[in-house]
Amino acid sequence: MNALVLSAILGVVMMFSGILLKRPAAIRSVAIIGLLLLLASNMLDMSGTRFFSINLGDFLHFDRFAFLFNSVAIFCVLVYVLLTGKAIERVGVKNYADYFALFFFVLCGIFLVTSFQSLLILFLGIEIITIPLYILTGSDKRNLKSNEASLKYFLMGAFSTGLMLMGIALIYGAQGTFAIEKFNLLKIPGSPLMIAGMLLMLFSMAFKVSAAPLHFWTPDVYDGAPTVFTSFMATVVKAAVFIGFIRLFENAFGLLQPTWQLWVALMAAATLFVGNITAVFQQSVKRMLAYSSIAQAGFMMLAIFALNGDAKEGLLLYGAAYSLATIGIFSVLSRMDDYSYESFNGLAARQPLVAATLTIFLLSLAGIPLTAGFLAKFYMIKAVVATGSNLWLVVFALLMAAVSVYYYFRVIQAMYFREAGEHSASFQEPGKGFKWVLVLVAALIIALGLFPSLLLNWLYF
Amino acid sequence: MNITQILFWFLSVIAIFSALMVITSKNPVHSVLWLIVTFFAISGHYIVMNAQFLAIVNIIVYAGAIMVLFLHVFMLIDLRANTEPQQNRWIKIAGGIAGGSLMLVMIAALRNVDIKAQDAGINTNNIGLIKNLGRELFTTYVIPFELSSVLFLSAMVGAVVLGKKD
Numbered sequence: 051m052n053a054l055v056l057s058a059i060l061g062v063v064m065m066f067s068g069i070l071l072k073r074p075a076a077i078r079s080v081a082i083i084g085l086l087l088l089l090a091s092n093m094l095d096m097s098g099t100r101f102f103s104i105n106l107g108d109f110l111h112f113d114r115f116a117f118l119f120n121s122v123a124i125f126c127v128l129v130y131v132l133l134t135g136k137a138i139e140r141v142g143v144k145n146y147a148d149y150f151a152l153f154f155f156v157l158c159g160i161f162l163v164t165s166f167q168s169l170l171i172l173f174l175g176i177e178i179i180t181i182p183l184y185i186l187t188g189s190d191k192r193n194l195k196s197n198e199a200s201l202k203y204f205l206m207g208a209f210s211t212g213l214m215l216m217g218i219a220l221i222y223g224a225q226g227t228f229a230i231e232k233f234n235l236l237k238i239p240g241s242p243l244m245i246a247g248m249l250l251m252l253f254s255m256a257f258k259v260s261a262a263p264l265h266f267w268t269p270d271v272y273d274g275a276p277t278v279f280t281s282f283m284a285t286v287v288k289a290a291v292f293i294g295f296i297r298l299f300e301n302a303f304g305l306l307q308p309t310w311q312l313w314v315a316l317m318a319a320a321t322l323f324v325g326n327i328t329a330v331f332q333q334s335v336k337r338m339l340a341y342s343s344i345a346q347a348g349f350m351m352l353a354i355f356a357l358n359g360d361a362k363e364g365l366l367l368y369g370a371a372y373s374l375a376t377i378g379i380f381s382v383l384s385r386m387d388d389y390s391y392e393s394f395n396g397l398a399a400r401q402p403l404v405a406a407t408l409t410i411f412l413l414s415l416a417g418i419p420l421t422a423g424f425l426a427k428f429y430m431i432k433a434v435v436a437t438g439s440n441l442w443l444v445v446f447a448l449l450m451a452a453v454s455v456y457y458y459f460r461v462i463q464a465m466y467f468r469e470a471g472e473h474s475a476s477f478q479e480p481g482k483g484f485k486w487v488l489v490l491v492a493a494l495i496i497a498l499g500l501f502p503s504l505l506l507n508w509l510y511f
Numbered sequence: 512m513n514i515t516q517i518l519f520w521f522l523s524v525i526a527i528f529s530a531l532m533v534i535t536s537k538n539p540v541h542s543v544l545w546l547i548v549t550f551f552a553i554s555g556h557y558i559v560m561n562a563q564f565l566a567i568v569n570i571i572v573y574a575g576a577i578m579v580l581f582l583h584v585f586m587l588i589d590l591r592a593n594t595e596p597q598q599n600r601w602i603k604i605a606g607g608i609a610g611g612s613l614m615l616v617m618i619a620a621l622r623n624v625d626i627k628a629q630d631a632g633i634n635t636n637n638i639g640l641i642k643n644l645g646r647e648l649f650t651t652y653v654i655p656f657e658l659s660s661v662l663f664l665s666a667m668v669g670a671v672v673l674g675k676k677d
Binding site: 058061062065104106107109110142144145148149151152155156158159162168170171174177178181182184185188189191192220242243245246249 | 616617619620621622651652654655658659661662664665666668669671672673675677
C-alpha cells in the first residue's frame, strides 16, 4: 500500500516538477530520487512497516510475491530511467516531466495488477497501465509511424478491454461477486457462464501480454513507438501483466485448470512458434526485438500453464531477467540512428565495453548457461515437467529456444566478426554513468544466473 | 403481466432494435443517432429499477457529452465521399464464422444459467438513488473510487502531452 499511494503522489509531483524545473537533468534527478523512495517504501512495506492503515476489504491483498515483484518492477524502471532517461529528451523535451509522471502512474497500475483481489481492481489496474502506454506510443507526434502505432494500439486495446469487461460481466453473473476469493467453483464446476467469462478473460489477458493468436498488434506498435518507450512497454509492463495473469488464473480460476490448461498450452506453443520463427526473418533489430518479446512471452505462458510453485518463482525470475536484459539492449539501440543489423557491424572495435555488456544481455535472452535467462527458462521447463503431462510442450519450447539463438547471435556476430563498413550507424558516445550502469546490469544478470536465491529467497524470508 | 413488465419488454425491444440499427446503418451519423436511442432505452431500464440518478447521469454523459463528441469527429472527417474501404470477402466470411461461433457459445452459456441475483429489486431497490449510491461509493467501494482518480489523471496528462504544441 505504501508504494501504491506514493506512486500516485510521485506522479503528481513529476507533473508539477515540469513547471518548476526547466532543466531536463533536474527533472530526471527528481524522478530517480522518487524511484529510490518508492523502492525503499516498498521494501519497508514488505518487512512490515506500513505508512497507511487502510481497510483493503476484498479489493487488494499484498502478499510477498506481489511485494517482491513490485520491487523488481521499481528497480527495472530505475535502471530504465538511468540508462535511457537522457534519450527520452530526443522524443520531446517540452513534455519531459510528463513522461516521467506517466511512468509513475503506470507503476501505480502495476501495483494494482500484481495484488488485485477483485476483478474490479484488475480492470482498473490494466487500464491505468495501458492508457499511458497509448500516449507514450504516440508521443512522437511528427512521425507518421508513431501515430499509426498509437492509433492501432488504442483501437485494438480498447477492443480487448471490451472483451475483458464482457468476461467480467459474465463471471459476475455466474458468481454474484467480483471478489476472486469468494468465487464458488466447487458447487458449479462447469457453469457455462463462468467458462465463457473465463475464456474471454483469457483472451483479453493474452492480448495484453501479446500471446498468439492475439499478438498481431505487437510488431507494429513496438516498431512504431519511439524506441525509448518500446523499451518500457516491452519489459516492465509485460512482466507485470504476466504476474496479474498468473494471479487471476491461480486464485480465481485455479480449480477450473482442467478446462483451460490445454488451451493455454496451445497458446504458449503458438506464441513460441510465431515469435521465434518470424524473428528469424527480420532485417531490423528493433523489429526483431519486438518478435523476441513475443517469443519470450511464449515462455512465460508456460508458467500460466503449469501453475505451481516453480512456475511462480520462475515467472518472477523470468520477469527480472527478461526486463533487465531487454532494457539494456534497447538503451544501446536508442543511441543509434539506424536499427538494421549492419549498423552493429564492428561495434566491438569502437565500443568494447558496450559490446561486451550487450553480448551478455543477448546471451541471457537466448538462455545460455551462467546467465539469468538460462535459469529463468530452466525454471519454466521444470515447472512444466512437474505437472507430468503435456511433455511435448517441453520439447517444443526447447526447440524454439534453440531457434532463438540464431537471431540473437546475429547481433553478436555483427558486433565482433564484421568490419565496420559504410553502413555502420553513428553511435552516440555514451557517458561514464551509462557505462557503469550497463556493467552493473550485466553483472546482476550473471549474478542472478549463478545465485537465483539472491532474488527468490526474498519470497520466503 | 403488470405495467412494470410491459415497460421492461417495451424498453428491451427498443434497446435491442436500436442497438442492431447502430451496427447495420451505412451512414455513421445514423449510427450515432440510433446509439442515442439505445442510451435512452437503457436509461428507461434504470428508472424501472428505481435508479433515477444513474438514468440521468447516463443521459447527460453518454447521450449528451460523448455523442456530441462523436458527431464533432464526423464533422471533422469528411464522410460524404464513399470512402469506406472495400473489405476482402474472405475476411468477411472469417468474421462471420468467428462472430457466429461466439454467439453460439453465448447462447449455450445463457441457455440454462444459474443467475445468482434473481431479484433485480424492481420497486424496492434503492441502490440507484443518489444518497445510497454516494454512501456505497464512499464506504464499500472507496478504494476503486479513489484509484480511478489515478486513471483519469493519467488520461488527462496524456491529453495534454498529445495536444500541446511542440
